[in-house]
Amino acid sequence: MQQLPQIVKVRLQQTARSEHPDADALTAFAERSLPNLERSVVMEHLARCGECREVLALALPEIEEVVMPALVRRPWLSMPALRWGAIAASLIVVLSVGIVRYRQGRGTAPRTAALMQGRRELTVNNRQPAVHTTDAQVPANAVATSALRNTIARTDAKKDRKTNSGGSIRNADGGPRLARPLPLPGVNALNSAPGLSAAGASVFAQGAQPSSPMPAQTTVEVASASALVQTEQSQLEVQQSLPGQSPEDHAVVARAKAPVPQSMGALTAASIPRWTITSAGGLQRSYDQGKTWQDIPIAAASGPASAALQAELGAGYARHATLSKKQSSNPSPLIRAISASGLEIWAGAAGGVLYHSVDGGDHWTSAILSEAGNLLTGDIVSIDFPDSVHGKLVTSTLETWITADGGQHWSRQ
Amino acid sequence: MSNPNQNCAVQSVVEELRAELLAKSECEKFGLTSESFAAILISVGEKYATPATSESELKTFFLALRVDDLALARACAAGNNPAWEVFLTRFREKLYQSALRIARQDTGARELADTLYADLYGTTLRDGQRISKLNSYSGRGSLEGWLRTVLAQEYVNRYRRTKRFVSLEEESEGGIQFRAPEPEPEPVADNRLALATDEALAFLPGEDRTVLSAYFLDGRTLAEIARMLGVHESTISRKIDRLAKSLRKQIIAGLVRRGMARRQAEEALDVDVRDLAIDIRRSLAQESLPSTFSKRSADTSVQAGTEAGSKVGLNP
Numbered sequence: 074m075q076q077l078p079q080i081v082k083v084r085l086q087q088t089a090r091s092e093h094p095d096a097d098a099l100t101a102f103a104e105r106s107l108p109n110l111e112r113s114v115v116m117e118h119l120a121r122c123g124e125c126r127e128v129l130a131l132a133l134p135e136i137e138e139v140v141m142p143a144l145v146r147r148p149w150l151s152m153p154a155l156r157w158g159a160i161a162a163s164l165i166v167v168l169s170v171g172i173v174r175y176r177q178g179r180g181t182a183p184r185t186a187a188l189m190q191g192r193r194e195l196t197v198n199n200r201q202p203a204v205h206t207t208d209a210q211v212p213a214n215a216v217a218t219s220a221l222r223n224t225i226a227r228t229d230a231k232k233d234r235k236t237n238s239g240g241s242i243r244n245a246d247g248g249p250r251l252a253r254p255l256p257l258p259g260v261n262a263l264n265s266a267p268g269l270s271a272a273g274a275s276v277f278a279q280g281a282q283p284s285s286p287m288p289a290q291t292t293v294e295v296a297s298a299s300a301l302v303q304t305e306q307s308q309l310e311v312q313q314s315l316p317g318q319s320p321e322d323h324a325v326v327a328r329a330k331a332p333v334p335q336s337m338g339a340l341t342a343a344s345i346p347r348w349t350i351t352s353a354g355g356l357q358r359s360y361d362q363g364k365t366w367q368d369i370p371i372a373a374a375s376g377p378a379s380a381a382l383q384a385e386l387g388a389g390y391a392r393h394a395t396l397s398k399k400q401s402s403n404p405s406p407l408i409r410a411i412s413a414s415g416l417e418i419w420a421g422a423a424g425g426v427l428y429h430s431v432d433g434g435d436h437w438t439s440a441i442l443s444e445a446g447n448l449l450t451g452d453i454v455s456i457d458f459p460d461s462v463h464g465k466l467v468t469s470t471l472e473t474w475i476t477a478d479g480g481q482h483w484s485r486q
Numbered sequence: 487m488s489n490p491n492q493n494c495a496v497q498s499v500v501e502e503l504r505a506e507l508l509a510k511s512e513c514e515k516f517g518l519t520s521e522s523f524a525a526i527l528i529s530v531g532e533k534y535a536t537p538a539t540s541e542s543e544l545k546t547f548f549l550a551l552r553v554d555d556l557a558l559a560r561a562c563a564a565g566n567n568p569a570w571e572v573f574l575t576r577f578r579e580k581l582y583q584s585a586l587r588i589a590r591q592d593t594g595a596r597e598l599a600d601t602l603y604a605d606l607y608g609t610t611l612r613d614g615q616r617i618s619k620l621n622s623y624s625g626r627g628s629l630e631g632w633l634r635t636v637l638a639q640e641y642v643n644r645y646r647r648t649k650r651f652v653s654l655e656e657e658s659e660g661g662i663q664f665r666a667p668e669p670e671p672e673p674v675a676d677n678r679l680a681l682a683t684d685e686a687l688a689f690l691p692g693e694d695r696t697v698l699s700a701y702f703l704d705g706r707t708l709a710e711i712a713r714m715l716g717v718h719e720s721t722i723s724r725k726i727d728r729l730a731k732s733l734r735k736q737i738i739a740g741l742v743r744r745g746m747a748r749r750q751a752e753e754a755l756d757v758d759v760r761d762l763a764i765d766i767r768r769s770l771a772q773e774s775l776p777s778t779f780s781k782r783s784a785d786t787s788v789q790a791g792t793e794a795g796s797k798v799g800l801n802p
Contacts, residue, residue: 077702077730078737078755084683085699096635100627103635105716106550107626108543113692120695124642126704126714131588131638132631133713 091118093125103129345415346433354407356420358434369434371406371420410466412456419480421453421466429480442466442474442483449474449485492539496531499544500524511553516561516569526560527553530624555632556625563608563618577633584634588641598644602637679754682740686733694729701726 077085094102094115101107102115119126347359349366357366407423416433425448430437442449451470458464462479473486500507504524513523527548534547561569581602586595608616623632687695693715700706700714701722708726712719734755741751 077698078683078734080679080683080755081687081698081733081737082702084680084687085695085703095622096632096639097622097624097626100631100635103714103716104627104631108546116692116696120690120692120699123699123704126696126700126706128635128638128642129714130700130704130706130710131641132584132634133710134631134634135583135587 086123091121093122094118099125099129099132103132346413348411348413348418348434350408350411354409354423355405356408356411356434371408371422371428371437371439407452409452409454409469410456412458412464414458414461417461419456419458419464419466421456423452425449425451425453425468427453427456427466427480442485444474444483444485447485449483492535492537493528493532495539495541496528496535496544499541499548500527500531503545503548507548507551507553511557513553513557513561516557516572517564517566518557518561523557523560526556527551530556533624534626551625552628553625555629556623559620559623559625559629562606563616563620565616577630580630581633581637584637585641588638598637598641601644602633602640605636605640678741678744678746679737682737682744685740686736689736690729690733694725697722697725698729 098107098111098115102112102119105112107115119129345360347363349357349359349363351357356369356371358369359366406426406428408420408428409423410421412419416431418428418430418434420428420430420437422428425441426439427442427449428437428439449468450472451468453466454469455467456464457466463475463477464480465473465475466483467473474483475486476483501524504520504527507527508520508523511518511523513520518526530551531544531548535544539547558569558573562573582595582599585599585602586592589595589598602619605619608618608620610617619636623629627635690698696715697711700711701708706714708719708722711722715722737755738748738751741754742748746754
């Protein structure tokens with residue numbers, strides 16, 4: 074707002090010499106009911122009479138606040154149910170994030186130590202001759218990815234996870250519970266590396282025993298830098314197999330047993346993808362150590378594996394066909410668990426569909442597991458491949474299915 | 487208004503509009519006869535009319551009257567109880583609310599409203615008749631607006647009386663009256679600035695000057711001025727900006743015409759702002775020419791900077 078020079082203000086104070094208008098005239102002036110001539114007379118007086126201006130200002134009617142009911146909106150959060158629901162949802166989200174962070178923090182510390190140790194051991198191992206017997210039969214990257222497995226699944230109890238995971242592996246090793254073989258041509262590549270030892274290479278990034286159908290975690294990240302990861306689980310197994318040795322020795326022996334091919338050195342961080350499951354059940358892959366993530370659509374590629382499965386299933390054929398239709402109509406299955414080892418990925422989805430990829434997620438095959446006509450029920454909530462041939466998955470209905478031939482045949486425990 | 491011709495003109499117009507005005511006023515409800523209310527209308531018209539007022543203007547005047555409020559007010563002034571009941575029902579609460587808004591405190595508002603009620607009822611007698619302030623209501627505006635205006639006038643008068651009393655008391659306590667009078671400011675040898683300013687202000691229309699005074703002298707807000715004049719707030723804002731710029735230009739032009747260089751004129755306008763230590767708000771309280779005492783107090787308050795305005799001497 075412009076300012077007046079002081080001299081103007083001073084000269085403006087020249088007072089009125091005319092008679093004050095009466096209350097009638099001032100009222101009529103304020104209500105704009107004076108004729109123009111009379112209004113201008115009153116205005117001239119007001120221009121020079123501060124007292125009448127003050128009376129006029131004081132006599133102004135009070136501003137009536139116009140209430141517009143149409144504009145009065147009730148906030149949606151004012152409803153008690155929504156308000157409390159929002160608070161409860163916020164608490165759940167915060168608690169979930171806290172639990173995930175806490176578990177990641179607990180799981181990262183020992184893994185990080187082992188990781189550093191593993192890197193040192195890996196350097197030593199790389200100088201040694203390869204102990205792998207079938208390196209020549211498989212592509213270098215396949216060997217590298219299947220040499221060590223990093224399996225992730227959802228869990229609620231870490232202790233149960235340890236026990237069950239270890240137990241399942243031993244059972245798988247013993248092989249008495251193997252079901253009748255179910256050929257899965259799509260995963261035959263796994264068999265090209267049969268010599269990979271299971272002992273020290275299995276890694277449980279997350280537990281495998283679900284205590285409830287809907288796990289608390291919503292997003293799980295998988296680091297499939299297989300050769301660089303060593304978990305307490307593998308150490309536990311080493312301790313069991315070599316009770317007489319010190320923990321340090323166990324680790325060394327475990328890594329000595331681990332088939333670390335010469336080609337492992339050629340695997341860079343950029344070539345090894347990391348995987349994560351989004352809260353929406355989608356699958357994401359990162360080639361830059363988690364900086365950027367790429368959505369990996371899992372098209373329901375009912376490949377040869379499915380065909381072979383159908384041929385074997387007999388009674389389960391109809392169900393599998395139906396599910397295949399469902400998958401094809403819904404191109405984005407709800408992924409619940411994933412196991413990644415280099416470029417070989419196992420993913421379990423809601424509805425019990427098992428997906429498999431041997432090329433880092435570019436191509437997928439799907440299958441519904443069945444044994445003697447009994448289909449897998451529920452959602453696959455945990456997949457665990459300690460090595461390239463032995464695997465275990467757990468469903469939301471607490472069924473446990475295992476394989477001892479790289480996923481070609483599965484049996485229910 | 488003593489012109490018989492004008493009286494005749496008013497009477498004829500009242501007679502012409504009598505039926506319509508009586509129907510609008512519903513004066514019979516308050517015990518006013520047709521003749522008595524016609525006499526009231528004639529007295530109001532004679533007060534308004536001038537020799538230059540035409541018959542059509544008179545008709546417009548009468549048709550614009552708030553005859554219903556006029557009938558109620560005059561019936562109350564005449565002591566009609568049903569009229570008073572209606573009056574109190576309609577205006578008692580509003581009157582108090584207006585008083586509270588004006589006085590800004592409950593005690594002062596009650597006192598203000600009670601004083602007005604006494605005046606409206608007519609506590610003083612003349613020739614055995616109560617003198618009611620409602621007799622001065624002519625119906626040119628609403629009765630409610632008139633009551634607010636009367637309240638405001640009463641408040642301003644009372645405020646001035648109180649201020650004058652407090653001012654004298656405070657000055658005595660502070661020993662100001664014993665202080666040597668401040669030296670009178672040296673008369674400005676070059677009064678071209680004042681002349682140029684007066685010249686520029688003299689050409690201002692009344693509304694523009696009212697706006698400037700209300701904003702810069704009274705400290706009214708744009709919204710208040712807009713409501714006072716019945717225009718939009720943005721209009722007032724634009725008008726103030728425009729007037730301030732144009733006044734500055736005109737004053738500088740006036741100074742240049744009086745032989746001052748343009749730069750010198752601009753400097754004079756600006757230097758004057760720094761040199762003139764005049765408290766505008768306190769000076770505004772002076773309605774007429776200041777006396778020696780009030781001049782001294784005004785100057786004293788100016789020197790004191792932000793001291794309370796109660797130290798300003800006021801004339802009755």
